[in-house]
Amino acid sequence: MVGDNIKKRATGAYSFEELKQADILLHHIAELSGFVPNASSRSFWRPETAAYRTNRMPVFAKTVSGRxxxxxxxxxxxxxxxxxxxxxxxxxxxxxxxxxxxxxYFMQREIPQLSGVLNLDKIASVK
Incomplete structure (x- = not known):
């Protein structure tokens, strides 16, 4: 599995947790940037680290901050x-x-939907 190889090699400047966050974030950026409703053909970023717990990540928790x-x-x-x-x-x-x-899900990847990891009503609520 690619995710296992990424985890084994995450010993340099970036931790596996940081790489995992970047992987999931890239998935969501790709999903939202080229979104066309009901289109079966669009760009995807398949997050290879999604087999690891990805529901709680600081990159999403920080979105309550306006800055x-x-x-x-x-x-x-x-x-x-x-x-x-x-x-x-x-x-x-x-x-x-x-x-x-x-x-x-059936491929045993847990890609969190953004609405599940972001409190949409609290984005940028803290100044």
């Missing part, structure tokens, strides 16, 4: 928290996105 949100909003191509929350909701309600999460 942190201002730093990461370009990654998701949004201007404000409401726009990000709406983009996430529309994407996660899409039938092909739901199929993606179900199919990876």
């Amino acid at each position: 942190y949100f201002d730093k990461i909003k370009p990654l998701f191509d949004v201007q404000n928290p409401q726009e990000l929350a709406e983009k996430i909701k529309v994407c996660e309600e899409d039938s092909f996105s739901q199929l993606w999460y179900r199919s990876d």
